[in-house]
Amino acid sequence: xxxxxxxxxxxxxxxxxxxxxxxxxxxxxxxxxxxxxxxxxxxxxxxxxxxxxxxxxxxxxxxxxxxxxxxxxxxxxxxxxxxxxxxxxxxxxxxxxxxxxxxxxxxxxxxxxxxxxxxxxxxxxxxxxxxxxxxxxxxxxxxxxxxxxxxxxxxxxxxxxxxxxxxxxxxxxxxxxxxxxxxxxxxxxxxxxxxxxxxxxxxxxxxxxxxxxxxxxxxxxxxxxxxxxxxxxxxxxxxxxxxxxxxxxxxxxxxxxxxxxxxxxxxxxxxxxxxxxxxxxxxxxxxxxxxxxxxxxxxxxxxxxxxxxxxxxxxxxxxxxxxxxxxxxxxxxxxxxxxxxxxxxxxxxxxxxxxxxxxxxxxxxxxxxxxxxxxxxxxxxxxxxxxxxxxxxxxxxxxxxxxxxxxxxxxxxxxxxxxxxxxxxxxxxxxxxxxxxxxxxxxxxxxxxxxxxxxxxxxxxxxxxxxxxxxxxxxxxxxxxxxxxxxxxxxxxxxxxxxx
Numbered sequence: 001x002x003x004x005x006x007x008x009x010x011x012x013x014x015x016x017x018x019x020x021x022x023x024x025x026x027x028x029x030x031x032x033x034x035x036x037x038x039x040x041x042x043x044x045x046x047x048x049x050x051x052x053x054x055x056x057x058x059x060x061x062x063x064x065x066x067x068x069x070x071x072x073x074x075x076x077x078x079x080x081x082x083x084x085x086x087x088x089x090x091x092x093x094x095x096x097x098x099x100x101x102x103x104x105x106x107x108x109x110x111x112x113x114x115x116x117x118x119x120x121x122x123x124x125x126x127x128x129x130x131x132x133x134x135x136x137x138x139x140x141x142x143x144x145x146x147x148x149x150x151x152x153x154x155x156x157x158x159x160x161x162x163x164x165x166x167x168x169x170x171x172x173x174x175x176x177x178x179x180x181x182x183x184x185x186x187x188x189x190x191x192x193x194x195x196x197x198x199x200x201x202x203x204x205x206x207x208x209x210x211x212x213x214x215x216x217x218x219x220x221x222x223x224x225x226x227x228x229x230x231x232x233x234x235x236x237x238x239x240x241x242x243x244x245x246x247x248x249x250x251x252x253x254x255x256x257x258x259x260x261x262x263x264x265x266x267x268x269x270x271x272x273x274x275x276x277x278x279x280x281x282x283x284x285x286x287x288x289x290x291x292x293x294x295x296x297x298x299x300x301x302x303x304x305x306x307x308x309x310x311x312x313x314x315x316x317x318x319x320x321x322x323x324x325x326x327x328x329x330x331x332x333x334x335x336x337x338x339x340x341x342x343x344x345x346x347x348x349x350x351x352x353x354x355x356x357x358x359x360x361x362x363x364x365x366x367x368x369x370x371x372x373x374x375x376x377x378x379x380x381x382x383x384x385x386x387x388x389x390x391x392x393x394x395x396x397x398x399x400x401x402x403x404x405x406x407x408x409x410x411x412x413x414x415x416x417x418x419x420x421x422x423x424x425x426x427x428x429x430x431x432x433x434x435x436x437x438x439x440x441x442x443x444x445x446x447x448x449x450x451x452x453x454x455x456x457x458x459x460x461x462x463x464x465x466x467x468x469x470x471x472x473x474x475x476x477x478x479x480x481x482x483x484x485x486x487x488x489x490x491x492x493x494x495x496x497x498x499x500x
Contacts, residue, residue, distance in 0.1 A: 004225075004230065004231075004232040004233070005232075005233045005234075006036075006232070006233070006234050007218075008034045008036045008234060008235070008236045009030075009033040009034045009035065009237060010034070010036070010236055010237070010238050010239075010240070011035075011037075011038065011219070011221055011234060011238070011239045011240070012035065012036070012037045012038075012240050013038055013208050013239065013240065013241045013243050013250060014038075014039060014242040014244060014246065015043075015045065015188070015192060015202065016044070016045060016047060016048060016049040016188060016242055017048075017049040017187060018242035018428050018435075018438055018441065018442065019037060019242040020044065020045075020049075020188050020191035020192055020195065021191065021438040021442045022240055022242065022442040022446075023037065023191070023195045024098065024103075024191050024194060025094070025446065025464075027195065029446070029453070029457045029460055030453070031198075034201075035195070035200045036200070036201045036202075036203065036234060036236070037192075037195070037201070037202040037203060038206040038208055038223050039202070039204050039205075039206065040205070040207040040226070040246075040329075041204065041329065043189075043204060044189055044192040044204075045184070045185045045186075045187075045188030045192075046329075047245070047327050047328060047329070048244040048394045048395075048396070048435075049184045049185055049187075049188045050184075050394065051183045051306075051308050052185075052391055052393065053185075053328070053393050054184060054393065054434075055302065055304060055318070056184065056308075057116075057179075057180075057181070057286055057302075057304070058091075058111070059084055059088060059434075059436035059437065060085045060089075060116075060179070060436070061080070061081035061084045061085050062145070062176045062178070062179050063116035063117055063118045063174070063176070063287070063288040063302075064118075064288055064300065065128075065129075065132070065288060065289075065290050065291075066291060066300055067080045067081045067084055068081050068135070070131075075131070075135070076128075076131050076132050076134075076135040078136055078139065081142075082139065082141060084436075085142070086467075086471070086473070087436070087437040087439075087440035087441075088436050089467060089472060089479075089486075090437075090439045090440045090443070090468070091438060091439040092490065093439075093464070093466060093482065093486055094439045095110075095111070095187075095486075095490060096485065096489040096490055097464040097465070098191075098194070100489055104190045104191065104193075104194055107489070107490040109183070109190070109310075110182060110184075110186040110187040110190060111181070111183070111490050111491075111492065112492075113177070113180060113181075114180060114181045114284070114285060114286055114305055115157075115176065115177050115179055115284065115285040115286070116175075116176050116178075116179030116285070116288075117157065117158065117173050117174060117175045117176075117287045118132075118287075118288050119161065119171070119287050119288070119289055120172055120173075120289065120290055121169050122169065123170050125290055126149060126171070129147070129172045129173075129174060130147065130172065132174075133145060133147040140475075140476035140479045141472060141473060141479055142176065143476075143480075144176055144178060145175070146174065146176070147172065148172065148175075149170065149171065149172045151165075151167045151171065154171065154173055157173060157285070158283065158287060159283075160279065160282040160380055161283070161287065161303070161379055161380060163380075164382040165381050175285070178487075178492075179286060181286065181307055183308065203225075205225070205227050206223050206224070206225055206226065206232070207223065207226055208222070208223055208224075208243075208250060209222050210222035211239065211250060211254050212253075212254075212255075213254075217424070218235045218236060218237055219235065219237075219239045220233055220234070220235050221233070221234045221235075221236065221239060237424065238423075238425070238450075239424070239426075240425075240427075240428075240445065241426070241427035241428065242427075242428050243327075244326075244397075245264070245266060245327045245330065245394075245397040246327050247427045247428055247429050248262070248263075248264040248338055248397060249326065249334070249337065249338055251418060251427040251429070254420070254427075256420045256425060257421070258418050258420060259418065260342040260343065261343050261402050262343060262346070262399065262418065262429070263339070263343045263346050263409075264326065264399060264400060265335075265354075265397065265398045265400055265411065266322070266323060266325060266326050266334070266396070266397050266398075267320055267321070267322065267361065267397075267398060268320070268322065268393070268396075269318035269321065269392075269393035269394065269396070270318065270320075270372075270390055270391070270393060271316065271317035271318055271390070271391050271393055272315065272316045272319075272372060272376055272388045272389070272390060273314070273388065273389050273390070273391050274313070274314035274315075274387055274388055275387060275388065275389050279387055280305075280312055280314040283303065283305055283314055284305050285305060286302060286304045286305060287302060287304075287379065288300055288301075289301045289302065289379070299318065301316070301317070301318075301378070301379070302316070303315075303316045303380070304316070315391075316380075316388075317393070319364055319372060319375075320361055320364040321392075322362075322364075322365055323395065324336065326338070326395060327395055328392070345408065345409075346400055346401065346402055346408060346409045347400060347409065349407070349408040349409025350409035350410070350411055351409070352409070353409055353410070353411070354411055357411070369385060370385065372390075373385050373388070376388065396430075397429065397430070398411055398412065398413060398430065399411075399412040399416050399429045412430060413430075414430055415429075415430045415437065415441060416428070416429045417429075417441060417444060417445055419445070423450065423451065424449070426445045426449055428445075439465065443465075443468065466482065467482055
């Protein structure tokens with residue numbers, strides 16, 4: 001077996017939307033830097049970023065009820081909703097910059113306008129949704145949101161959901177037309193085409209098997225060329241680990257103190273996909289419900305209009321599943337191999353704490369197709385099993401760590417970046433809102449890992465992302481300007497297109 005030794009400025013591990021976004025940002029900020037990408041699969045965006053492996057929602061808290069919680073006094077906390085919405089605005093601005101600069105084209109291939117709706121049933125939930133609507137609609141980021149408890153109005157908004165429904169039970173919905181469906185798979189592929197045009201070396205079928213620090217402070221990445229059957233050693237000043245569920249084992253290989261006392265718990269997902277185009281055409285929205293009592297936030301049921309392979313699709317889910325793999329293409333030993341002496345107590349503590357999650361996952365795994373249909377009928381009362389197929393979505397590894405608020409072995413449901421103290425290595429862990437906030441998350445990586453360059457790069461960052469470093473919530477004119485200019489560039493104003 002032959003060996004190859006090379007040196008570069010930046011190494012990105014994993015060809016998903018996060019590495020693609022970081023690569024695209026760095027190429028604009030430091031065009032002369034040499035960047036190499038290593039991906040174990042044969043093309044980009046095949047794991048979590050793939051359009052069939054995520055919900056494709058441009059997460060901006062327009063409809064996701066788990067981003068707004070009810071406080072003990074009954075008021076609604078909208079801080080997280082504001083934060084996620086502002087972060088999604090950064091993504092829209094960066095994508096617009098890439099389109100305007102002719103670095104990527106045909107934005108309709110990755111982003112489409114689609115109304116975002118929340119739907120609830122029962123007195124208590126209706127009361128919650130009304131309070132949520134009142135809290136959000138006062139904020140300019142959520143301008144244009146409508147609320148209704150009128151079954152006749154809801155029939156206009158969501159005919160498929162209202163058909164055959166017993167209207168004795170209180171029901172309410174909010175609707176906002178500025179939502180989006182994002183094909184993160186297509187976006188990832190476009191970004192990697194762009195990077196290759198910028199002389200970024202992208203190596204597919206190259207699996208990283210070790211990372212270690214060298215005496216000169218650089219990182220040596222040991223890579224197995226799966227086709228050439230040879231080992232390669234690549235050295236770089238900075239390494240980003242953006243390998244989805246595969247990030248945790250790679251982070252553990254670095255041995256940095258920040259990698260200790262962190263564990264991961266894999267959760268897989270299933271969606272029901274409608275195979276009857278007549279039914280698909282009767283629904284035009286992303287409709288999010290409320291998670292059942294005791295269910296984790298990732299289990300919020302939603303009925304989604306999606307655009308995949310230039311075709312309108314309808315998906316319902318997610319149903320949770322369990323597999324010890326950290327990636328769809330991973331190994332059944334992933335979970336066991338991730339337990340180390342430094343995180344074993346963290347993992348055990350999580351196991352004790354999360355009995356309700358374990359119980360929930362077991363129940364979900366044991367669901368029959370008929371039982372899944374019953375859940376779908378809460379959204380579409382007349383649904384028939386023969387009109388729906390099951391697809392297996394991506395693996396998500398939820399982060400487990402010791403926190404001040406939650407104590408030992410706390411399960412984290414968001415997106416986490418772990419960075420070495422000296423900024424030489426960063427790893428992305430966790431799940432939703434993930435891809436939607438990729439630009440915000442990668443700007444954070446840049447600030448933490450390249451603090452010495454940030455001042456010099458700031459004018460360029462602001463050229464690409466005009467609201468960088470600015471809080472939008474109290475600036476209605478700026479929000480209006482940003483939303484309308486990005487909608488124009490990304491083709492989100494064409495309502496006819498959105499119904500085709």
